[in-house]
Amino acid sequence: MNTIGANNPQDDYLFYVPTIDAILCGKFNWLNFSDLAKLLSDTTLSSHVTVLPFLFILANAIFFHLDMRFDLFVALFVCLVKTCIIADVLCYRLSGWIKAITRSFILLFSFSLTQSGSMFFGMGNLLWQFALLGTALALWSIFRIEKRTKSVVVMFIGGLISTLSYSLGSGTWLACITAVLLRGKAIALPLIFCALGMAIDVLPNVGAVCPAPAVWQQEVSNPVLRHFLFLMNFVGRPLSNYIVLHGRIPMSETAGYVGLIGGLLLVASLCASRSLKARPAENLTYPCAVAAISMLVFALVMGGLIDFSRAYLNPSYACLSVFFWYGIFGLCGCTLENAKPDFARPWSSRPKARLLLSLTSSLCAVAILLFSLQSFWLTNRDLRDKHFYLDRRTAVSEFCLRNFKTAPTYGLRYLFGWPGEHYEQIEAMALPLLKHQLSCFGRDQTWRLQGDFVQPTVKVGFDERMGTNTVCWVKNSSCTQVRPFDDYEHLSLCLPGSAWLTWNIDVPAEVGWAELKTAICLAKIPPSMLVKDGVESEIALSVDGRREEILFRRRFLRPGQKEHVSISLTKYKGKKIQIAFRNKSDGFCFDDWSIFEHPRIDVHLSRPLPYEIHPDIRPVNTELSDQFPKLTSQDRILSLAEEGDWESKPGVRLTYATSDAEAVKYKGKLDLRVADYSQVIITGRAQDADAGDAQRTVRLRLFLSKDEKNFKDVSLPLLADHQLHSYGYDLKLLCCNAYSRITGIEIAPARVGGRTTSDGFAVESVRFARK
DSSP: OOSSSOSOOOTTHHHHHHHHHHHHTTOOOTTOHHHHHHHHHHTEETTEEOHHHHHHHHHHHHHHTTOHHHHHHHHHHHHHHHHHHHHHHHHTTOOHHHHHHHHHHHHHHHSSGGGHHHHTOHHHHHHHHHHHHHHHHHHHHHHHOOSHHHHHHHHHHHHHHHHHHHSOHHHHHHHHHHHHHHHOSSOHHHHHHHHHHHHHHHGGGTTTOOOOOOTTTTTOOOHHHHHHHHHHHHHHGGGOSOTTSSSOOHHHHHHHHHHHHHHHHHHHHHHHHHHTOOOGGGGTTHHHHHHHHHHHHHHHHHHHHHHHHOSSOOGGGHHHHHHHHHHHHHHHHHHHHHHHHHHHSOGGGOOHHHHHHHHHHHHHHHHHHHHHHHHHHHHSSOSTTTOSGGGGSSHHHHHHHHTTTTOOGGGGGGTOOSTTOOTHHHHHHHHHHHHHTOGGGSSEEEEEHHHHTTSTTSEEEEOTTTOOOOOEEESTTBTTOEEOTTOSSOOEEEEETTEEEEEEEEOOTTEEEEEEEEEEEEOBOOTTSOOOSOEEEEEEEEETTOOOEEEEEEEEOSTTOEEEEEEEOGGGTTSEEEEEEEEEOOSOTTSOEEEEEEEEEEEEESSOOOOOSSOOOOOTTBTTSTTSOOOOTTOEEEETTOGGGEEEOTTOOOTTOSOOSOOEEEOSOOOEEGGGEEEEEEEEEESOTTOOGGGSEEEEEEEOSTTSOSEEEEEEEOOSSSSOEEEEEEGGGGOOOTTOEEOEEEEESOOGGGOOOTTSEEEEEEEEEEO
């Protein structure tokens, strides 16, 4: 949590930013009822009441400048408390090694990588964990507090916490009702409070939740089977890989079947065990079993509600479905605990019926635990198929938010990912943060080259006489562990042979001190790539385009060599500088690769950055920027007015697309070497200024092979006006090698002849800007 991702809010934080701004500006009166009512309204996301977690986010803004790590670690602590409460209520009647095993399984699955879908999303995890803490507290009070009145009060408080944190009250109260009825002790007063809590949770949301279209509508026609499969996929998510996918996952369904069948068998065995006139000492686990069944009910109710209101399974829902497995582990522990007396008796005094039941149920419990352990082993090898929100909390995300005045329009998807969002939301989130020096606008900042790489002003290249490899980003120091530049991990710059990179920076006058930091070494290479005689790496700097100054130069001969570099940039405040990272090859450049580890600039501001209510927004990838490439005679231009060069492609579905009913594909000859061109540029407009991103984004599919099997999809959000603009996409972001060629292009939505589509788009031309 502390070493990956970046310090920027994203997605749902946008709902809270205006409220935080109003409170920090002193426009909120905590003693005024209307202000408190407005706070409750403003912190309600759709049908989710989230006022309690919002108070912690507000405290983060006041005391820690909205540092994302605060939200992450508070949520982690709340999750730990929740796990301890659950382990206590499920294991307090168990003993010895059975209690230890049951607690271990609960702990393992609470912090499994399958929970990373919520764990790495600061705000989302706060909401989930506070709500689930309330659920755990409500169930715990029913079994662990003997005094009836005190138990009911704590149960009601827990249910309210669940309701006011993320509106999970429906599942919580139904689980509490199940626990009260099965427990069978003084049920009147608890049921009255459960009914009251249910009313508080449900009545305000009547009409707010609408049925969502089934995600498997076309794949599974039978509605009953469709809902059942949805529920099985929901239940199996904590024991499955690839949970970032929204459709059916075989591993998830298998786990769901095992959990459902195993749970039914364990419940049946416990019921049969009670009916065989067991001694009182052998029924001591019954309260733990009831608590486990209540957690099964909570998970199944929440799965049903998600099936009703959502068309997909978000990876973060695994923090809900893991309650099903808490219940399964609790039932396994109760089953094994009940079987201990039967196995401890002499053979001559063992009733055959009870012995057979104990043996069968114990084998079932052990089989479920072994299956869960195997699933845990298989699902905790890799994080990349389980996270969702980390893609919007990367170094690129932080750069786009901090540089919102010039951020490229295609930077939108690195901060926001829901349909209907648009480029202007970056400004809406950034301005209040800038005003109060929050998050990435705080006094202490880190500017990572990895994040700035998204903008066209970072240039890359290589000496074609000496090699053909291009700049890439790698994990650690190995040239074989290549990662995309927008990865959530902090990556290192890899310069092969005679490659180079330049980083243009405007150093604000408000800088107190700034320091360039990196570490340089030879890359770790496979045995097949023999090191020649090393490489000379250097860092150079120029001010306002003047002559370069060499800041660092050294020849590296062995992979074990490493030189830590720390260079003060304070004297350049208020100036435009260019930092160059390059290798000087000796002629044997194919095997000489150098690594610049995590290149970054640590900055401390002596005073706040200037704040403007209406800043001048000039995205660097539009003609509004003075750094946009000018038209030259060497550019390749494809005009959509030439109808004979294009063919319609109805129903094309591109990445990030939500509406691709109309698309066109270029039929003419296209064979452009990617390394020769800097940007692909479209000229067009969106007619509807109020439309969201889904209606104001052009999608391009660039084919990189003649058979069209290799392609890259890119999205270009358009500005919210009716004006004709040019929008570029930096071709270095395609991460192609020197041999890659663009052989075709599709545009959606667009029509041949440059006519306006039914979505209100008008695309006039496509231009490939020559370097």
